[in-house]
Structures are given as structure tokens and as C-alpha cells.
Amino acid sequence: MTQNPxxxxxxxxxxxxxxxxxxxxxxxxxxxxxxxxxxQKMSRAEYSAWQKALHARGWGAPNWPVEYGGTGWDLQxxxxxxxxxxxxxxxxxxxxxxxxxxxxxxxxGSDEIKDRFxxxxxxxxxHWCQGYSEPGAGSDLASLKTTAVRDGxxxxxxxxxxxTSHAQEADMMYTLVRTSNEGxxxxxxxxxxxxxxxxxxxxxxxxxxxxxxxxxxxxxxxxRVPVKNLVGVEGEGWKCAKFLLDRERLSPATVPRLAxxxxxxxELLAQKMQSHPGLPSIHALQERLFLAQASTKGARQMLxxxxxxxxxxTLASSKSSALKLHTSELSQQIVGIAFDIAGPEYAARLVPExxxxxxxxxxxxxxxxxxxxxxxxxxxIAGGTSEVQKNVIARDLFGA
Amino acid sequence: xxxxVTPMFPGDLYDSSDRMAGAGAxxxxxxxxxxxxxxxxxxxxxxxxxxxxxxxxIAEASGRHxxxxxxxxxxxxxxxxxxxxxxxDTARALxxxxxxGQASVCPVLGSDVQATPDGNGGxxxxxxxxxxxxxxxxxxxxxxxxxxxxxxxxxxxxxARYYKGLDGRRTADFTLDGVRVDAxxxxxxxxxxxxxxxxxxDTGAVMTCVQTVGALGALVExxxxxxxxxxxxxxxxxxxxxxxxxxxxxxxxxxxxxxxxKDVTEALSADAAANPRDAALTKLYLASVGRTVAESxxxxxxxxGMTTEMPAARLAMHTLMCNLxxxxxxxxxxxxxxxxxxxxxxxxx
Numbered sequence: 001m002t003q004n005p006x007x008x009x010x011x012x013x014x015x016x017x018x019x020x021x022x023x024x025x026x027x028x029x030x031x032x033x034x035x036x037x038x039x040q041k042m043s044r045a046e047y048s049a050w051q052k053a054l055h056a057r058g059w060g061a062p063n064w065p066v067e068y069g070g071t072g073w074d075l076q077x078x079x080x081x082x083x084x085x086x087x088x089x090x091x092x093x094x095x096x097x098x099x100x101x102x103x104x105x106x107x108x109g110s111d112e113i114k115d116r117f118x119x120x121x122x123x124x125x126x127h128w129c130q131g132y133s134e135p136g137a138g139s140d141l142a143s144l145k146t147t148a149v150r151d152g153x154x155x156x157x158x159x160x161x162x163x164t165s166h167a168q169e170a171d172m173m174y175t176l177v178r179t180s181n182e183g184x185x186x187x188x189x190x191x192x193x194x195x196x197x198x199x200x201x202x203x204x205x206x207x208x209x210x211x212x213x214x215x216x217x218x219x220x221x222x223x224r225v226p227v228k229n230l231v232g233v234e235g236e237g238w239k240c241a242k243f244l245l246d247r248e249r250l251s252p253a254t255v256p257r258l259a260x261x262x263x264x265x266x267e268l269l270a271q272k273m274q275s276h277p278g279l280p281s282i283h284a285l286q287e288r289l290f291l292a293q294a295s296t297k298g299a300r301q302m303l304x305x306x307x308x309x310x311x312x313x314t315l316a317s318s319k320s321s322a323l324k325l326h327t328s329e330l331s332q333q334i335v336g337i338a339f340d341i342a343g344p345e346y347a348a349r350l351v352p353e354x355x356x357x358x359x360x361x362x363x364x365x366x367x368x369x370x371x372x373x374x375x376x377x378x379x380x381i382a383g384g385t386s387e388v389q390k391n392v393i394a395r396d397l398f399g400a
Numbered sequence: 401x402x403x404x405v406t407p408m409f410p411g412d413l414y415d416s417s418d419r420m421a422g423a424g425a426x427x428x429x430x431x432x433x434x435x436x437x438x439x440x441x442x443x444x445x446x447x448x449x450x451x452x453x454x455x456x457x458i459a460e461a462s463g464r465h466x467x468x469x470x471x472x473x474x475x476x477x478x479x480x481x482x483x484x485x486x487x488x489d490t491a492r493a494l495x496x497x498x499x500x501g502q503a504s505v506c507p508v509l510g511s512d513v514q515a516t517p518d519g520n521g522g523x524x525x526x527x528x529x530x531x532x533x534x535x536x537x538x539x540x541x542x543x544x545x546x547x548x549x550x551x552x553x554x555x556x557x558x559x560a561r562y563y564k565g566l567d568g569r570r571t572a573d574f575t576l577d578g579v580r581v582d583a584x585x586x587x588x589x590x591x592x593x594x595x596x597x598x599x600x601x602d603t604g605a606v607m608t609c610v611q612t613v614g615a616l617g618a619l620v621e622x623x624x625x626x627x628x629x630x631x632x633x634x635x636x637x638x639x640x641x642x643x644x645x646x647x648x649x650x651x652x653x654x655x656x657x658x659x660x661x662k663d664v665t666e667a668l669s670a671d672a673a674a675n676p677r678d679a680a681l682t683k684l685y686l687a688s689v690g691r692t693v694a695e696s697x698x699x700x701x702x703x704x705g706m707t708t709e710m711p712a713a714r715l716a717m718h719t720l721m722c723n724l725x726x727x728x729x730x731x732x733x734x735x736x737x738x739x740x741x742x743x744x745x746x747x748x749x
Contacts, residue, residue: 117637273744286682286737294660294685297678301659318403322652387645394644397624399402 004013017080017091023057024088024300031036033089039261039368041212041375044169045126047094051124054093060122061098062327068106068114069122075307078251086256093253096128096166097121101174103247104191104240117193129192131175131218132241138163141176142186142238146220148177155192157200157223163382167203167216170196171258176237191237193229200224206244208391210375211351249320250310254327257302258334264337265289266363272341288337292330299327318396325389328379342366402606403624403651405464405617408610408662409457413439417461428469428504428536429530436475438499445486446496447479450642452603453669456610463614466711466718470506470533472611472725474498477604478505478542482598483547484713494551505551506538509601509726513576515545522582523550528575533560535569542587544597549588550581566709567717599672602679605726606668609661609686613724615715616654616690619697622712623647626701650696653689662686677739680732686722687729694719 022196024033032049036043054060063072073081086092093099102121105113118127131339137144146159157177169172173194180188196203200223208217232240269289273282309315350370352361361367380386407414417748420430432439437456441447451559455476462471479498482505485491497503513527529543541552560572588596624647627638637643664682667674696717698705701712723729 102682103512128665270740270744273741274748284732284738286740287733289738290681290684291688295656295664297681298656298658298660298685299662302655305659318651319655322648322655325648326652326656348686390645390648393648393651397403397620397647398628398638398644400638 002116013076013080016077017084020081020084020343021088023059024090024201025191026053029053029090032091034363035222036091037089037264038363038365039264039372041214041371042091044166046091048127050091051094051098053117055123061102062093063099064102064106066120068102068118070327075250075252075311079304079307082253086253086260089260092257093129094124094172095172096130097122097126099248100130100244101128101193101281102175106245107243108191108240110228112228113193114232126172127166127170129164129166129170129173129196131164131167131173132400133163134160135162141241142189142336144178144189146175146177148179148192148225150179151224153299154224155230157192157194157220157225159220160206161218161220162215163206164203164216165214165219167196167218168205168213171217171242172196176241179234179237186238187236188235191231191240191242192225193231194223194225198223198225203246208375210371210376212371212375214375221364236374249317250303250306250315250323252307253329254323255296255300258331259300261331262289262292262296262334265334265369266293267342268338268341268366268369284338285337287335292334292337295326295330295333299323299330302326314398321389321393321396324384325386325393328386331379332373332376333371335369335376338366338369340372346370402628405621407452407457407460407660408613408665410480411454413454414457414461416463417458419463421465421467431469431475431536432501433472435499435501436471437479437501437504438495440476441479442483443723444493446499448499451669452672453666455591456669457664458605459738460614463611463718463722464618466567466714468565468617468714468718468721469535469542470538470566470569472485472604472607473507473533474536476607477507477509477600477726480600480603480712480744481507481542481549481596481688484585484592484599485495488523488587490551490584491587491743497539501538505542506532506534506535506554507600508532508541508543509597511543511545513543513545514700515548515581518580520582522580523548523586525550525576525579527577530571530573531563532560532572532574532579533569534572544593547590547593548586551585551587551595552579552581559582565721567714567721569721569744601726602676603668603672605732606661606682608667608722608725609657609682612666612686612690612719613654613661615660615719615722616650616657616693619712619715619719620647620651620654621691622715623650623697623700626704626712630702646696646700649696650693651660653693657686657689677736681692681737683727684729684732684736687724687732690719690723 024224032046035046036364051060059071061070062073062081066072098121102118105117132141134144134146134202148155150158173196175192175194176189177192178188178189182188200221202219204217205213206217208215266289269285306315306323346366436445436458439450443449482491482495494503494505498505508529511529513525513529515523515525518524532541538554541554545552557574560574563571564693565571628636630637660682665679697712697716701710705709705713
């Protein structure tokens, strides 16, 4: 992919890009990159290894200020970091710790909470998950019912969380609970940090169509959490959640990742053209590939101009939501092409009962992209459904 | 806040084009007086010597008003072809004249006209020149065979059959059987002709994409305006979620197209030899999203979307027309597909 002139022409970033590139080429990362290249599901081991390597280089938190051990990079530098690491098949950052709860703790947390949790997020030793959704509170998150009742120096939690990614391998869960039923439903919500080894917590896997284990149900039965694990003020948890949404409305990571995946899909199609020369239906796949390539170039420019507008403080929320809507659908189109190339062969033989001893099943990119196609149906559901995004954008465009 | 377009190429030329094209009855004479035919012509050939990005401001704003005049043909494609033939005195003289607004050259690319030597150093022509855009008066027609670039004065042409195009522009077919041209009218010969035609045509294609983005942005604005004004069942149409969501899809398509076209145009402006694959991808993509947005705009305007008095309907027709000029989506799909086949074959070899 050609580099954008507005970035590459500005030379201050050229040396930075070189530095990033050099880092991604170190031999210690080879095994990790192999997993990413084959589109395997990332688990705690891979995320932690990557976080450790970044931390050792001083790049553990690209989105954190320097005073907390972050890089203090601006958005353009963060974009370059994402572009170079994605192109080199390095893993994405583990978003729950570095991306989500870290900045919330910095902004709302007590000194004690900061000292206790931030260093272990930064060095990758503690793994986090997010306990937000409930069976009756999805897009309408403020309807959540899990209760936290004050009892001495503890809160006692009862209720159920759902769609909790990585709960099966996390140490901590930041969770929204109801501490009051008075007033608006947003008003009685608090943000608590819950150690997952606390008695009364049961994590059960949810079996999803992608046949990967991502999400869980988390049952909370008389779970005692110390009051000192409250982030900010009791009853103001909604403010913390909103802060996170506003702060993370522009993710520099989405386009570089899907651009790399698109390159891989183009290679798969080229291989199919080689093995099946003259196949007439190849044109149908080609058209989808070319449209996805054009669309990805468009998305990249949307992101770059949004980054500039955000740095100047002029970014309209319709544009950042449009980017989320556009890239989530685009990522589905891209893996949809891969799904059609892999075809019935992989559909019928998706998960080997006994893995090949040489690990070739895991490295089989067509197999992994078949999983990914199924997994990516969640792209337009999680983090605000496309329909909710459209409501948000429409409110902005119509001014009502 | 309601939505307002942010131009890709803002500035004086954008504003001037916006005023001119938005003033109601489109006036070609004004375009001649403004010297737009010479914007891309080099200074030492009598023109302004501006960049393609600078001209794009004119194209973008003209697209906002569905200007059904041969702006790209006369101000981009014809000057580029003549510049490629600048070894010819006729071509050089014509570049100066069109820059001064004293001539206007209508290009017709990719005809199936045959030219055979007439024995006196000239050519005898056979075939039909189709779809010459004569929405504005032309002093000359410029067309190509496989190996010749030929200029004919419009006064010397036989009677034509005229048509009205889907966006209201006026076109003509000329049957050239038996028409003779002399050697001085052949401005360029040999392999250079195909190369010049391809470069001019690809650039024209990108410029129609710039016009399309102008039209798409205006369609989003006007559809918001219409839905916010019209009431049915006692409420504004803008309160219906089904309509709001379809409008959002139009908006997202516009933003994506805008990002792509701005980037590709700037790259082409900085380097005329920029990746031609990008131009092909852009045209293919714009044809796809342009069609969708145009159809959505008509649907969301209801019965009014079917009427030519509705600006949005004219913008929709302009979009469809731009999508088809200088190669439709299938032309570029075939080109991209052939290139991919070649790349795969080269890898295998």
C-alpha cells in the first residue's frame, strides 16, 4: 500500500517509522508473528508475550501519557505504530487493559488503585476483562441489574454478566453494577474492579458459531469486593463508561489490521487463480476483492483525516461513528471473500478432532479465516451495533 | 448540527465554480471567458499551467450542481490530447486558442472510424463518430483511430443525428463515410496515439469521480433537507428510522468515496504517471457507490425524486452519467482482472 503523502512527506515521522520497523523485525517475535499471520485466535499467552516485548522497549502503552509509563505519542504516531505492527503481523494490543480500563483508572481512580493496577497492566502480568453486558442489558446497557450492596468495608455483588470476552483467562474484571435504584437508571451505576478468584464467581463458556472460545457468562453469588476497589464516586459509574466511549471513539487500529487481512485475501485469490486457471466464477470474487481494496483505501483516508481533525479538535462524532460502521462492515466483506475461497472443504472439516502433530492445522490460513469469517459476524454487533451507530450518526446529520 | 459538505479541494476556483454552476442556466460562454479550458494548459502554450488538483476544485463544485456541460471533455481531455501532439503546429496553435476561449475542441475517444490513405497525403474516413458531447458549441472534433489522432473543424462535418442524454446533455453522431482530411489534420501518429488516449481517458475518468463526489455530497445534503421538510402522517419524514438509516448509508458511502478520490487525485496531480491501477479501482468503486447513492436519493425523495425539476433527481442523473464516462465499471473491472491474471502468470513463471 502506498503511504499517504501527508504522513510520509512530513519527515519527523520517517525516523520513527524506521524505529518501529526495526523493532518488529527482531527474531524473538517470529513465533508470535507466525500465529498472527495465520489468523489464529489470540489468547492470554500471546497477548502477554507481546505486551512484555513492548514494555521492554518502552512502548507498553501507546495511548497513555508519559507520567503513567505511556509513550505520550500523538494520534499520528499511534496510527503509524498500528500500521507498521499490523503490516509486520505483530499482534494487536490487548484492549481491555491498555485501551480501556487503564485510562479510566488514570482519570477517575484513587492513588491506591493507580499504584496497584496500572504497573501490572503495563507489564502484561495482569489480564483484564470487561463485565458490562447482562442478559437484559445489551445495547441498552443502563438497564443492568447486577446489584452491589454495601456491607462494612465490602460491596456484596449478586447478578449475571454475559458476553464477557477472555473471562476464562483473566485475573480481573472491571464491571458496572447497580448501587442504587433511585432516579434515572444511569444514576445508580458504579464501576468496581473485581478479582476473578473471589469466592462466589462462576465463569461458564458460551459456545459461539465461530467455534472459538471468546465469550462467557459470569455468575456473581454473594461476591465480596472491597470498597477500595470502587473507581471514582459511587453512583457515577456511567460517567466512567461514557468517558471511555468518548475517549476511544477514534481507534487508529482498525484500518491497518483489515488492510493487512485484505492483502492476505488477495494472495489466497491469486493462489486459487493459479490452481484453477480460467475459472469463470473467479470474476465474481475479483470484483468483490477490487471493491474491498478501493473501499479500504477510502477508509484509510477517512481515518487519516479524522486523526487530523481530532488533533485539531474539530472531529464531528458522525465521522468517527461512520468510520466504525464502515470498517466493521468492510472487515466482514473481506473475510467473506476468504470464506468463499476456502469453500466447502473447510466448512465440512473446520475443527480437527486430533490436531496434526506438526501444528499445520493451526497455521492453515484458510481454516483460520473460516473461523474468522464466523467470528467477524460479531463486528457489527459488539461495541455498538451497526443499527445503534446509524441512530447516532443520523442524530448528528439531521441535528435531531 | 446538520450536515454540510467539506470540499476536497477548497479555494477560489471551487467558490467560483460553485457560483457559476449554481447560478441556474448553465452558460458555456462564461466558462470560456473564465478561461477554464486553459487551466491545465502549460504556461508556455498559452495556458495557466495549474495542477490537476487545482482544476479538481472546478470539477468538484460543478458536480454539486449537476452541471451538464462538457467540462471534463473540453478542459481536461482535449487539452491533454493536444499537449501530447504538441509537435504539431496545429495542435500548439489550438492550445493557445482554446486557452483564450477562441476555440473549443470536442474529443471523441474510442470510435471505430477507419482511416485509409487517399493517395494525396491525406486520409479517407469510414465509420460513425458516436456521442460527441455538443451541449456547448465546438469549433473542432478530435478523435482517434488505432494509430492516428485526427482533428476536424465542425463546419466541415456532414449532417449529424442529435440526441438528448440521460442527464439532459446534447450529443451527436456523425457519419463520416467519404469524408477526407489532409495530412495537417493528423496531429499524432503511431503507438503514441494509444498511450496519449489512455492517459487522457484515465485522467478524465478520475475527474468524473471528482464530479461524482461533488454530486454525492450535495445529494446527502438535499436528502436531509427534504426529509426534514416533508411531513406525512402528521410527522416529519426525518423521524422514520428506516429513512434515517438509509440516509446514513448514503453518507458513509460519500465519506468513503471522498477519502479515496481525494487521495487518488492528489497522487495523480503530483505525478502524472501515478499508479493507473488506483484510477481503475476508483472508477469501479465510484460506479458502485454512486449508483447506490443515486438510487437511494430518488427513493427517499418519493415521487418528487422522479421529476426533473427536483435538483436531487438531476444530481442522481449526473452521478449515473459520470459513472459511465471514460470507461464504465466493466471496462475497469476487465482491466483490473486482466492485470491480476498477468501478475499471477508472472509469479508462476
